[in-house]
Amino acid sequence: MERFIPLSIPNFEGNEKKYVDDALEQGWVSTGGTYITKLEQGLADFLKTDNVAACQSGTSALHLSMIRAGVQPGDVVLVPPLTFIAAVNPVKYQFAVPVFIDCDDSLCMDPEKLRKFCEEECEYNGIMLSYKNHPVKAVVVVHVFGNMADMEGIMPIAEQYHLKVIEDATEALGTYYTKGKYAGKYAGTIGHYGAFSFNGNKIITTGGGGAVTAKDTRDVDYIRYLSTQAKDDPHYYIHHEIGYNYRMTNLQAALGVAQMEELPEFIRRKRKNYELYQKYFNGFSLVQLMTFREGTESNRWFYSLKIDKKKIKASMREIITILQGRGIQTRAVWGLINEQKPYQNEMVYEMEKAPYYSQRILNIPSSTQITESEITYVAETIKKLLKDLANE
Amino acid sequence: MERFIPLSIPNFEGNEKKYVDDALEQGWVSTGGTYITKLEQGLADFLKTDNVAACQSGTSALHLSMIRAGVQPGDVVLVPPLTFIAAVNPVKYQFAVPVFIDCDDSLCMDPEKLRKFCEEECEYNGIMLSYKNHPVKAVVVVHVFGNMADMEGIMPIAEQYHLKVIEDATEALGTYYTKGKYAGKYAGTIGHYGAFSFNGNKIITTGGGGAVTAKDTRDVDYIRYLSTQAKDDPHYYIHHEIGYNYRMTNLQAALGVAQMEELPEFIRRKRKNYELYQKYFNGFSLVQLMTFREGTESNRWFYSLKIDKKKIKASMREIITILQGRGIQTRAVWGLINEQKPYQNEMVYEMEKAPYYSQRILNIPSSTQITESEITYVAETIKKLLKDLANE
Numbered sequence: 001m002e003r004f005i006p007l008s009i010p011n012f013e014g015n016e017k018k019y020v021d022d023a024l025e026q027g028w029v030s031t032g033g034t035y036i037t038k039l040e041q042g043l044a045d046f047l048k049t050d051n052v053a054a055c056q057s058g059t060s061a062l063h064l065s066m067i068r069a070g071v072q073p074g075d076v077v078l079v080p081p082l083t084f085i086a087a088v089n090p091v092k093y094q095f096a097v098p099v100f101i102d103c104d105d106s107l108c109m110d111p112e113k114l115r116k117f118c119e120e121e122c123e124y125n126g127i128m129l130s131y132k133n134h135p136v137k138a139v140v141v142v143h144v145f146g147n148m149a150d151m152e153g154i155m156p157i158a159e160q161y162h163l164k165v166i167e168d169a170t171e172a173l174g175t176y177y178t179k180g181k182y183a184g185k186y187a188g189t190i191g192h193y194g195a196f197s198f199n200g201n202k203i204i205t206t207g208g209g210g211a212v213t214a215k216d217t218r219d220v221d222y223i224r225y226l227s228t229q230a231k232d233d234p235h236y237y238i239h240h241e242i243g244y245n246y247r248m249t250n251l252q253a254a255l256g257v258a259q260m261e262e263l264p265e266f267i268r269r270k271r272k273n274y275e276l277y278q279k280y281f282n283g284f285s286l287v288q289l290m291t292f293r294e295g296t297e298s299n300r301w302f303y304s305l306k307i308d309k310k311k312i313k314a315s316m317r318e319i320i321t322i323l324q325g326r327g328i329q330t331r332a333v334w335g336l337i338n339e340q341k342p343y344q345n346e347m348v349y350e351m352e353k354a355p356y357y358s359q360r361i362l363n364i365p366s367s368t369q370i371t372e373s374e375i376t377y378v379a380e381t382i383k384k385l386l387k388d389l390a391n392e
Numbered sequence: 393m394e395r396f397i398p399l400s401i402p403n404f405e406g407n408e409k410k411y412v413d414d415a416l417e418q419g420w421v422s423t424g425g426t427y428i429t430k431l432e433q434g435l436a437d438f439l440k441t442d443n444v445a446a447c448q449s450g451t452s453a454l455h456l457s458m459i460r461a462g463v464q465p466g467d468v469v470l471v472p473p474l475t476f477i478a479a480v481n482p483v484k485y486q487f488a489v490p491v492f493i494d495c496d497d498s499l500c501m502d503p504e505k506l507r508k509f510c511e512e513e514c515e516y517n518g519i520m521l522s523y524k525n526h527p528v529k530a531v532v533v534v535h536v537f538g539n540m541a542d543m544e545g546i547m548p549i550a551e552q553y554h555l556k557v558i559e560d561a562t563e564a565l566g567t568y569y570t571k572g573k574y575a576g577k578y579a580g581t582i583g584h585y586g587a588f589s590f591n592g593n594k595i596i597t598t599g600g601g602g603a604v605t606a607k608d609t610r611d612v613d614y615i616r617y618l619s620t621q622a623k624d625d626p627h628y629y630i631h632h633e634i635g636y637n638y639r640m641t642n643l644q645a646a647l648g649v650a651q652m653e654e655l656p657e658f659i660r661r662k663r664k665n666y667e668l669y670q671k672y673f674n675g676f677s678l679v680q681l682m683t684f685r686e687g688t689e690s691n692r693w694f695y696s697l698k699i700d701k702k703k704i705k706a707s708m709r710e711i712i713t714i715l716q717g718r719g720i721q722t723r724a725v726w727g728l729i730n731e732q733k734p735y736q737n738e739m740v741y742e743m744e745k746a747p748y749y750s751q752r753i754l755n756i757p758s759s760t761q762i763t764e765s766e767i768t769y770v771a772e773t774i775k776k777l778l779k780d781l782a783n784e
Contacts, residue, residue, distance in 0.1 A: 021413065030599050059637035089621075207644070208637070237726040
């Protein structure tokens with residue numbers, strides 16, 4: 001068989017089958033069951049937070065956070081342009097208005113531009129920030145590829161203007177600050193809400209799935225209530241709110257409990273593999289292996305190469321196609337959200353770095369099963385290809 | 393151990409474990425994989441329809457149908473008062489306006505009241521029906537407890553006024569017309585859209601899960617596209633629409649494929665058990681076992697007793713509590729949706745039968761595993777209790 005090295009696939013080396021079979025045998029496969037609460041407790045312990053609600057997906061985690069943050073039709077939510085579109089779509093689910101704020105060199109939201117936008121483009125009456133007469137309610141901060149956003153820069157601005165911070169930690173389960181004000185704090189536990197994803201390509205998976213935590217434990221309880229159809233009396237069908245069918249199932253959670261047992265080992269491997277890639281790409285002038293924020297320890301979920309577009313004239317699509325032919329699955333970074341059809345008429349603020357990086361980032365294989373020899377093959381193949389493509 | 397007869401629990405007597413383990417071993421647990429397409433094909437074959445999209449839940453199936461039907465903020469959607477609230481919540485997700493139309497004696501929407509509402513309360517310009525200047529876009533018809541709504545009565549009205557009919561067949565997988573204009577047609581395949589649910593208590597389950605079919609196969613394709621984050625180019629992250637994370641996972645679908653193999657047997661047992669209950673309750677004056685529409689064959693998902701409130705003064709809550717104490721799980725019908733807090737200010741049209749039935753219906757154990765002797769125990773216990781409670 002031909003060699004094929006996938007970008008990022010699930011790893012079921014642990015108790016996945018055992019727990020899933022157990023849930024099946026118990027007959028608890030739907031939105032009730034002990035694996036759900038076990039997973040919630042496991043996540044809370046791992047993240048050093050009080051309360052976690054397991055839900056159907058990262059998207060639903062973000063949507064419920066936004067609802068709880070009070071985002072209503074016509075409100076403004078500040079969002080990133082360079083991430084997966086699911087981080088921004090919940091703004092549209094609420095018929096609210098996104099405003100795109102540029103990233104810094106970490107690919108995460110630039111606090112300076114956030115501050116400038118609030119100061120120079122908005123009005124603030126001491127209680128509520130407004131943009132063109134629309135209340136600015138929240139900011140969605142994505143920890144892109146497992147890198148920590150500059151929370152030290154972002155939080156004071158959010159506090160100053162009474163913005164709710166929704167951390168999209170869908171890619172950053174296990175990333176934490178090692179130094180400074182937030183030392184010991186995990187991505188997703190610094191803002192008002194933190195959303196996680198356990199989609200198939202994430203560091204742990206429940207098939208599809210997600211979770212929410214929040215600074216205020218009552219917010220988590222409320223989100224859990226909303227996620228289970230807002231049942232105030234489950235036996236007599238009394239509902240005081242519009243609920244959602246966003247609860248994680250016990251079958252998914254069984255998978256998640258097994259995955260949580262392996263998470264520390266997954267992170268250890270991700271780190272080791274990153275260091276190996278580093279060894280290969282250090283000093284190679286045509287690409288730069290993207291680093292993670294100083295003073296933080298990333299989960300190193302995804303590895304990204306920044307390609308030198310001055311020297312490499314081939315398009316990203318050509319590079320990806322050639323590598324695919326050589327058995328290596330790679331991925332371009334996302335198209336800018338503000339350039340997608342449903343967002344083309346939305347407000348974009350001082351966009352500069354996001355378009356720059358969106359042309360240059362190539363993600364390379366990062367599954368936890370990848371072997372040393374595969375990493376060697378990936379790195380050497382990419383280096384050789386880029387040398388061949390370099391116009392010197 | 394004490395005897396306990398549950399209301400409605402999943403039945404995994406078939407290939408559930410085998411297929412779920414297979415999906416796990418393949419590593420395909422997320423929104424890609426062959427079990428999803430296999431389940432879609434199996435459902436399409438069973439329902440004698442061209443195209444089915446598997447999704448995350450019945451709620452998401454209804455929500456996507458409503459989006460595709462063009463329901464926008466401020467539009468009116470005609471909905472039932474006596475059903476699970478998830479049938480109506482998607483109207484609110486779209487910030488649209490529900491108007492509640494009463495049921496007939498089948499507990500499903502009354503076509504005569506639907507007609508009267510359209511004729512007498514709305515304006516019609518030959519293209520668009522309007523209610524108080526809001527366009528009336530769609531009608532949600534729920535096939536309550538597996539009983540077929542009066543589609544022969546409803547469809548001509550919908551056609552006359554250009555309303556999209558969204559059939560909520562979440563409880564009615566397998567119910568079909570045996571006679572008349574729709575002979576051979578299944579619940580969910582008569583209107584413009586049909587939504588199904590595979591929640592834990594349904595006739596088949598995928599843990600959580602659902603599906604959509606539609607009269608126009610392109611609508612199903614479009615809904616499938618919306619359910620998978622609206623990816624126009626999945627490799628380069630191009631999105632022409634606001635997408636949703638509503639796709640069924642392969643792990644859920646593996647369960648579903650096994651359950652579909654058993655569905656005919658489940659329906660056979662439901663029918664047999666219904667007949668047994670019928671034998672016990674026939675001629676017993678304090679309750680009436682609800683029947684199913686003539687000219688249709690119901691999946692007989694749920695069995696409902698109508699309690700004679702003139703003779704039985706005990707509250708439904710008291711009856712349920714006493715039966716619980718005797719090892720029998722029963723359930724009251726839903727609280728009227730128009731009386732729930734988020735809907736209290738909405739328009740209600742000629743409500744009469746829904747409040748009547750909401751006080752009188754008791755659902756009794758209907759799992760496919762229930763034994764003959766359990767049915768005997770349930771029926772005899774209920775009869776004895778009601779005799780004791782009867783004030784004669």
